[in-house]
Amino acid sequence: xxxxxxxxxxxxxxxxxxxxxxxxxxxxxxxxxxxxxxxxxxxxxxxxxxxxxxxxxxxxxxxxxxxxxxxxxxxxxxxxxxxxxxxxxxxxxxxxxxxxxxxxxxxxxxxxxxxxxxxxxxxxxxxxxxxxxxxxxxxxxxxxxxxxxxxxxxxxxxxxxxxxxxxxxxxxxxxxxxxxxxxxxxxxxxxxxxxxxxxxxxxxxxxxxxxxxxxxxxxxxxxxxxxxxxxxxxxxxxxxxxxxxxxxxxxxxxxxxxxxxxxxxxxxxxxxxxxxxxxxxxxxxxxxxxxxxxxxxxxxxxxxxxxxxxxxxxxxxxxxxxxxxxxxxxxxxxxxxxxxxxxxxxxxxxxxxxx
Amino acid sequence: xxxxxxxxxxxxxxxxxxxxxxxxxxxxxxxxxxxxxxxxxxxxxxxxxxxxxxxxxxxxxxxxxxxxxxxxxxxxxxxxxxxxxxxxxxxxxxxxxxxxxxxxxxxxxxxxxxxxxxxxxxxxxxxxxxxxxxxxxxxxxxxxxxxxxxxxxxxxxxxxxxxxxxxxxxxxxxxxxxxxxxxxxxxxxxxxxxxxxxxxxxxxxxxxxxxxxxxxxxxxxxxxxxxxxxxxxxxxxxxxxxxxxxxxxxxxxxxxxxxxxxxxxxxxxxxxxxxxxxxxxxxxxxxxxxxxxxxxxxxxxxxxxxxxxxxxxxxxxxxxxxxxxxxxxxxxxxxxxxxxxxxxxxxxxxxxxxx
Numbered sequence: 001x002x003x004x005x006x007x008x009x010x011x012x013x014x015x016x017x018x019x020x021x022x023x024x025x026x027x028x029x030x031x032x033x034x035x036x037x038x039x040x041x042x043x044x045x046x047x048x049x050x051x052x053x054x055x056x057x058x059x060x061x062x063x064x065x066x067x068x069x070x071x072x073x074x075x076x077x078x079x080x081x082x083x084x085x086x087x088x089x090x091x092x093x094x095x096x097x098x099x100x101x102x103x104x105x106x107x108x109x110x111x112x113x114x115x116x117x118x119x120x121x122x123x124x125x126x127x128x129x130x131x132x133x134x135x136x137x138x139x140x141x142x143x144x145x146x147x148x149x150x151x152x153x154x155x156x157x158x159x160x161x162x163x164x165x166x167x168x169x170x171x172x173x174x175x176x177x178x179x180x181x182x183x184x185x186x187x188x189x190x191x192x193x194x195x196x197x198x199x200x201x202x203x204x205x206x207x208x209x210x211x212x213x214x215x216x217x218x219x220x221x222x223x224x225x226x227x228x229x230x231x232x233x234x235x236x237x238x239x240x241x242x243x244x245x246x247x248x249x250x251x252x253x254x255x256x257x258x259x260x261x262x263x264x265x266x267x268x269x270x271x272x273x274x275x276x277x278x279x280x281x282x283x284x285x286x287x288x289x290x291x292x293x294x295x296x297x298x299x300x301x302x303x304x305x306x307x308x309x310x311x312x313x314x315x316x317x318x319x320x321x322x323x324x325x326x327x328x329x330x331x332x333x334x335x336x337x338x339x340x341x342x343x344x345x346x347x348x349x350x351x352x353x354x355x
Numbered sequence: 356x357x358x359x360x361x362x363x364x365x366x367x368x369x370x371x372x373x374x375x376x377x378x379x380x381x382x383x384x385x386x387x388x389x390x391x392x393x394x395x396x397x398x399x400x401x402x403x404x405x406x407x408x409x410x411x412x413x414x415x416x417x418x419x420x421x422x423x424x425x426x427x428x429x430x431x432x433x434x435x436x437x438x439x440x441x442x443x444x445x446x447x448x449x450x451x452x453x454x455x456x457x458x459x460x461x462x463x464x465x466x467x468x469x470x471x472x473x474x475x476x477x478x479x480x481x482x483x484x485x486x487x488x489x490x491x492x493x494x495x496x497x498x499x500x501x502x503x504x505x506x507x508x509x510x511x512x513x514x515x516x517x518x519x520x521x522x523x524x525x526x527x528x529x530x531x532x533x534x535x536x537x538x539x540x541x542x543x544x545x546x547x548x549x550x551x552x553x554x555x556x557x558x559x560x561x562x563x564x565x566x567x568x569x570x571x572x573x574x575x576x577x578x579x580x581x582x583x584x585x586x587x588x589x590x591x592x593x594x595x596x597x598x599x600x601x602x603x604x605x606x607x608x609x610x611x612x613x614x615x616x617x618x619x620x621x622x623x624x625x626x627x628x629x630x631x632x633x634x635x636x637x638x639x640x641x642x643x644x645x646x647x648x649x650x651x652x653x654x655x656x657x658x659x660x661x662x663x664x665x666x667x668x669x670x671x672x673x674x675x676x677x678x679x680x681x682x683x684x685x686x687x688x689x690x691x692x693x694x695x696x697x698x699x700x701x702x703x704x705x706x707x708x709x710x
Contacts, residue, residue: 043518043543045525102483122525128457128483129521135487136514139494143507151506152498159491163398166484170400170477188398 020068020337026080027067027089028060034086035093041137049122049130050137053097055115061226062096062197063089068338069201069215071331087141088150088200094138095158096193101131103165150200157196164188173253175282179260186227187220194223202331211329214322218335221319222342225312229346231256232308235299236349253285257308258299265302309346316343375423375692381435382422382444383415389441390448396492404477404485405492408452410470416581417451417552418444423693424556424570426686442496443505443555449493450513451548456486458520505555512551519543528608530637534615541582542575549578557686566684569677573690576674577697580667584701586611587663590654591704608640612663613654620657664701671698 021028035054042050066089067081081089104117105124119127135158142151168185171177198219202212235258263284267277284295299305316339326332376383390409397405421444422436436444459472460479474482490513497506523540526532553574557567590613618639622632639650654660671694681687 043515043522045522046518049521098487102487105480105483125460125524126521128460128486129517129524131483132453132457132486132490133514133517133521135490136510136517140507140510140514143503143510145503148498148500148503148506151503152495155491155495155498155506159488159495160398162484162488162491163401166404166481166488167398167400169480169484 065197066201070205098134190227191223195220225315420552421556425560453489545582546578550575580670
C-alpha cells in the first residue's frame with residue numbers, strides 16, 4: 001500500500017487538515033456521488049466488490065490534490081468542481097484503491113480502515129481481479145476527455161506505481177538497500193500519484209504551462225514528504241502501536257528511512273562491533289522480540305527521529321520552493337497550506353515515548 | 356487463464372493453422388521487434404520480468420486476429436502491417452499476457468509453455484504487480500493513437516475480461532452453475548479479447564462500419580467456439596493428459612461445458628438415483644480418484660463429446676454467418692479460414708480413447 005503499512009497507521013487528520021478540506025465539501029460530495037454512479041458500469045457480479053472498495057472512510061488525499069491543484073478562487077468552494085475535475089479525481093482515487101486492493105493481498109493484510117480487506121472478504125484470487133477491474137475502469141474514465149493526454153498520463157503513472165511496488169517487493173528482506181533505493185521506491189510508489197493528481201488538477205483547470213509543471217513537481221515533493229512522514233509515524237506514532245509496528249515492519253522486511261538512519265548511526269558508532277552495514281541489517285531483519293524494542297530504544301538514543309523529521313522538512317521546503325514563483329495563484333496558496341499541515345503532523349509525533 | 360487451463364493444454368497448431376499464419380510471417384516478425392522494443396519503456400528493475408513474459412513461444416492468436424481483421428489484400432503479406440496495426444496487436448497481446456500472469460497466480464500454476472510461470476519465478480507478490488505493469492503499458496500504448504477510441508475500447512475489454520475471471524473465480528466449486536453462467540463467463544473472459552482484436556484490426560485498416568461490426572461479432576463467436584473447444588480438449592485431448600486434467604479441473608472446481616452436459620445426461624437418465632442436479636454436481640466436485648476416470652467413461656457413454664463438439668460447430672457457423680455479407684473482402688476470407696482450422700482441431704480430438 002503506497003502511503004501506509006496497515007490500517008492502524010492511517011491516522012486521523014489534525015484540525016489544520018480539516019480546515020483545508022472544509023473548502024472541498026461540495027467537491028467531495030460530488031466526487032462521492034460520481035463514484036457511486038460508476039458502480040453501475042461494473043458487471044453485476046462484481047458490483048458489490050467494487051462498492052466495498054469505494055468506501056467513504058478514506059482520506060481521499062489524491063482527489064483533494066486534484067481539486068486544490070485546479071482551484072481558481074474562493075467562488076470554487078460554493079460552485080463546486082467542473083465535471084472534468086470530478087472525473088479525474090475519481091480516476092486517481094480508483095487507481096489508488098486498486099493498488100490498495102493488490103497491496104493487501106501481498107501483505108496478507110486482514111484489516112484496513114477498521115474493516116476486512118477485500119482480500120479477506122472475497123479471497124485473494126477475486127481480489128487480484130477486482131484490482132484489475134478498478135484499474136481498467138479508471139483508465140476507461142480517463143478516455144472520456146477530448147484528447148488522449150489524460151489517459152496517457154494515467155497509464156504512465158500506473159506503470160510507475162507498479163514498478164515502485166515491484167522494486168519494494170523484490171528488495172524485501174534484502175540487506176543491500178541504500179538511501180537512493182528507498183528514495184526511488186517512494187518516488188515511484190507514492191510520489192508519482194501525488195504528482196499526477198496535482199498535474200491533472202492544474203492542467204484541467206487551464207493553468208499556464210509553468211504553473212502546471214510547478215504544481216506537478218510540488219505534488220511529487222509532497223508525496224515524498226508524506227511517505228517519509230508515514231514511515232516515521234510507524235515507529236514514533238501512537239504508543240500502543242510502536243512495538244507491534246516495528247515488529248511488523250521488520251518481519252515483512254520493508255526497509256524504510258528510520259531503519260536506514262539507525263543503520264548509519266550504528267555503523268558509524270561501531271555499535272555492532274566489527275560487523276559491516278549489510279551484516280547488521282541482515283541481523284536486524286532476522287531478529288525477533290524483544291529486539292524490536294531494543295532497536296526502537298536505539299533509534300531514540302541515536303537521534304533517528306530528528307534526522308528523519310529533517311528529511312521530511314527538506315522535501316516540504318523544496319515543495320514550497322516550486323510554488324514560490326506562483327504565489328499569486330489561489331491554487332498555489334492552498335496547496336502550500338498542505339505543507340504546513342504535514343509539518344504539524346510530524347510535530348505531533350512523540351519521539352520521547354520511544355526512550 | 357482465458358484460453359486454456361494449464362500449459363499442458365496448449366496444443367500445437369495443426370498444419371491448417373500454419374497455412375493461415377504463414378501469410379503473417381512479416382507481420383509477426385514486426386510485432387516481435389516491436390514488443391522487444393517496449394522493454395526499454397519498463398523501469399530497469401522489472402525489465403527482466405517483463406521480458407520473461409513477452410516470450411515468443413505463444414501462439415499469438417489475438418495479434419493474428421488483429422492482422423487478419425485488418426487484411427487488405429495479397430500485397431499485405433510482403434508489405435507487412437502498418438505501424439498502427441503492429442501497435443494494437445502488441446496491445447492485445449500484452450493485455451492477454453497480463454491476464455495469464457494473474458491467472459497463473461490464482462491457479463497456483465507452476466509451468467506454462469514448458470517454462471516456470473512468472474508466479475513461480477518471481478513470487479506471487481511481484482507477479483501481481485508485473486501483471487499490473489503489463490496492463491498499464493498496454494494502455495499506455497493504446498493512447499498513442501490520434502483519438503481516445505482505441506484506449507477506451509481496450510480499457511472496456513480489460514474490464515470485461517476481469518469481470519469474467521472474477522465470476523468464474525467466485526463460482527468456482529459452486530454447484531449452482533447453469534449453461535447460461537458458463538456462456539457468460541467465456542463470453543467475458545475469452546470472447547471479449549477475440550472480439551476486440553478483430554474489431555481493432557478492421558477499424559484501424561479503415562474498414563467500412565458494417566464490416567467492422569461484422570468482424571467484431573465474428574471475433575466474439577470465434578472466441579466462444581475456441582474456449583468451448585479448449586474445454587472439450589481438456590477432457591478428450593491427448594490420452595496422457597486425460598485423467599490428470601479431469602482431476603485438475605474438478606479439483607479446481609472449474610465447471611465447463613463437458614461437465615455441464617454430463618450432468619444434464621446423468622440427471623435425465625436418473626443415473627444418480629433420486630439426487631437432483633445440484634446434489635450430483637456437489638458430489639462430483641468432492642470426489643477424488645478414481646472417480647474422474649469414471650466420469651470420463653460416463654462422458655463417453657452418454658455422448659458428451661458430440662454434444663459439445665456440436666456446440667463449437669454452432670458458434671463457428673454463427674461466426675461464418677457474420678462474415679457472409681462481406682465475402683468480397685480479403686479480411687473476411689482469411690478470418691473465415693480460421694473457422695475451418697478450428698473445425699479441424701475439434702475433429703482431431705479423440706473421443707474414443709475415453710471409453
